[in-house]
Amino acid sequence: MAGIDGCVDYAIDEEETEAVSLTEVKSAIDKLSDEEQLHLRSYFQEKLLQNAEWRREISRRMREMDTGKKFTSEQVELLVRKLETEGR
Numbered sequence: 001m002a003g004i005d006g007c008v009d010y011a012i013d014e015e016e017t018e019a020v021s022l023t024e025v026k027s028a029i030d031k032l033s034d035e036e037q038l039h040l041r042s043y044f045q046e047k048l049l050q051n052a053e054w055r056r057e058i059s060r061r062m063r064e065m066d067t068g069k070k071f072t073s074e075q076v077e078l079l080v081r082k083l084e085t086e087g088r
Contacts, residue, residue, distance in 0.1 A: 029040065048054045071079075 029037065032040065
């Protein structure tokens with residue numbers, strides 16, 4: 001569950017919670033084995049698929065692609081470089 005100031009709250013027990021920053025979460029993920037990271041990716045993909053808003057967005061994008069709105073690999077690479085430059 002999202003907490004204050006970009007922190008994530010997770011329950012330790014019924015009465016106690018601890019805030020973990022996104023930086024700490026990323027650092028912990030980086031320390032996972034390849035297999036553990038694969039399981040985590042699968043978990044997040046499943047969470048996205050359970051989100052009705054995300055499913056609607058994906059359906060909208062697929063309809064756009066069906067009508068011919070697509071991107072070349074060069075356009076995607078350019079966008080990725082731009083986002084990386086912006087720190088996103």
